[in-house]
Amino acid sequence: MPVEGSLKELGLTNIIQINCTEMNTATVSLTYQGKTGIICFADGAIVHAAVGDVVGEEAVYELLSWPDGSFVVEAGTIPSERTVSTSWNSLLLEGIRRMDEEQASVERPAEVAPAMELPAAADEMATLAHELKNVMGVEGSVIISRDGIVFASDIDGNPEKEGAVAVFVGNAAAEFGNAMSLTPFDWGLVTMGKDRMLILERPAFFAGLSLSEKASPALVSAEAATILG
């Protein structure tokens, strides 16, 4: 039985993440302002995408840019063709990077978008996570999207769990800022017994840093900010 819904309620990044992490074979049909598109999954990989005359990876990026619309997921449907070979993580990273650039150009038409707002590739994210872990007082790092997708990590334990903490606190901090009409938040800090996690925000992701017992959040935050740019 097909699953239907609105992209406002369940974004395409989440739909992709769910189908890929659950190793699904399925076809997602999307509709927005009279346009239709599809993304096909086989055993948890994106294997085909099309919207209008555009097929393959570019179609995925266009579909990711739709701010609204509806979707239908039909499980078990075997894709008729294969036009995508890139991993779903890389597709999401590139799609988010493009959206970020587009947003930056809309918000700051007279400025040049900062080159390092979001590193372009997964290995750059991994490098970033590694550099953050090397900051004095940091025992581990995780870089995660606002939707909860772990881009990269250099941490003992489960990066998904640590990342979830960063997302919850980061989003709550942003909401808190709005509720209080305060300036944007510098950092959030969660203390769980002797464990502390520092959460920093960037336009397209949160960075969660596991702190050592005696680390100063302010000092770590300042040093990490120079790495994050």
Next chain:
Amino acid sequence: MADRPLEKALERINEEGDFEASVLASSDGLPIATVPSDYDVDTTSAMVALLRRVARETREHVGLAQVDEVSVRASDHIRLVCRCFTMNGEDFILAVVVPSHRRYYRQLTNRAIKDLKLAWHAMVEGS
């Protein structure tokens, strides 16, 4: 105000820590005591409920020791600090708004939690 023990404990840390406001809230974010009493209650209850949710979710997802503090620092260095604790088996949150010129709050909030527990116990015993 002075004969209301919960408010008295909050009033004391506000004075000693220059805190802009402090709120004692139940686990679902319902404010039980707010000092100053005319501080924006809607805002404080909203932020406490929000951070309570965060505390619960982090606890569920991380599965480590119980979350005992969630704090957020704004870029103007004002901080919202939420301390999670239990009194008579029930969960509570103490939220304080710390001004930019104050660095230390942990000792004050520790003492406030101790005072609140004593006051709460006395109120429960007396009722």
